[in-house]
Amino acid sequence: MAARDRPECKIAPSILSADFARLAEESKRMISCGADWLHVDVMDGHFVPNLTIGAPVVKSLRKNLPDAFLDCHLMVSNPKQWILDFAKAGASLYNFHLECVMDDNTNEEQATELRSLINEVKASGMKVGISIKPKTPAEWIVPFLGEIDMVNVLTVEPGFGGQKFMSDIVGKCKIIREASKEVHIQVDGGVAPSTIDACAAVGANVIVAGSAIFGSDKPQEVIATLKKSVEAAATA
Ligand SMILES: O=C(CO)[C@H](O)[C@H](O)COP(=O)(O)O
Numbered sequence: 699m700a701a702r703d704r705p706e707c708k709i710a711p712s713i714l715s716a717d718f719a720r721l722a723e724e725s726k727r728m729i730s731c732g733a734d735w736l737h738v739d740v741m742d743g744h745f746v747p748n749l750t751i752g753a754p755v756v757k758s759l760r761k762n763l764p765d766a767f768l769d770c771h772l773m774v775s776n777p778k779q780w781i782l783d784f785a786k787a788g789a790s791l792y793n794f795h796l797e798c799v800m801d802d803n804t805n806e807e808q809a810t811e812l813r814s815l816i817n818e819v820k821a822s823g824m825k826v827g828i829s830i831k832p833k834t835p836a837e838w839i840v841p842f843l844g845e846i847d848m849v850n851v852l853t854v855e856p857g858f859g860g861q862k863f864m865s866d867i868v869g870k871c872k873i874i875r876e877a878s879k880e881v882h883i884q885v886d887g888g889v890a891p892s893t894i895d896a897c898a899a900v901g902a903n904v905i906v907a908g909s910a911i912f913g914s915d916k917p918q919e920v921i922a923t924l925k926k927s928v929e930a931a932a933t934a
Pocket residue numbers: 712714715737739771854855856857858859860861886887888889906907908909910
């Protein structure tokens with residue numbers, strides 16, 4: 699069998715599609731259906747035109763799910779502001795947007811600011827991820843791959859669940875995977891059994907799916923299908 703070209707597959711249901719009144723119960727149900735991580739979409743109504751979850755909700759989730767890996771996707775304009783709150787609340791991974799600090803990848807000051815944020819997240823004890831919006835080039839994140847745990851490649855414009863997968867965007871994962879076999883590459887937005895093969899083929903290993911998993915009456919089967927596609931591609 700060929701050697702693996704990526705880290706182990708992690709399926710991360712987005713709790714954005716859960717019934718928020720029954721969040722702990724729904725999260726536990728996902729883990730019992732085979733979810734590896736829980737994806738927590740944090741929106742501040744400024745970076746994106748929607749408001750969702752903050753650190754107090756993460757704290758309650760952590761209390762109810764002491765062992766869960768809480769992958770927090772920060773769609774916020776000022777990621778520095780929330781690092782300590784999320785660390786104290788029990789977030790496992792702090793996954794913030796590159797666009798908050800960078801609009802020009804040749805600007806040294808912006809690169810320094812990004813590095814300082816990365817280091818602040820690490821110092822807080824959380825793992826660090828960087829998300830890139832559909833229009834942000836993959837090349838912009840490549841110089842930082844050795845310093846972070848994960849890149850989140852958005853395959854929809856961030857802000858809402860249930861949008862259509864942008865198939866022309868997912869190819870960015872290939873550039874990132876060619877640069878690193880070790881970094882987690884997450885795909886986020888419109889991922890489903892019908893779109894997973896395109897993600898798996900370009901090296902993604904962390905799969906976020908909200909509507910596809912929560913909207914199914916057989917979430918266990920959806921999770922198994924997504925994982926099978928990634929694992930088959932990892933050793934192809
Ligand atoms: O970051 C997000 C939206 O900004 C969500 O994680 C994403 O959209 C997941 O939901 P779905 O699978 O329904 O698209």
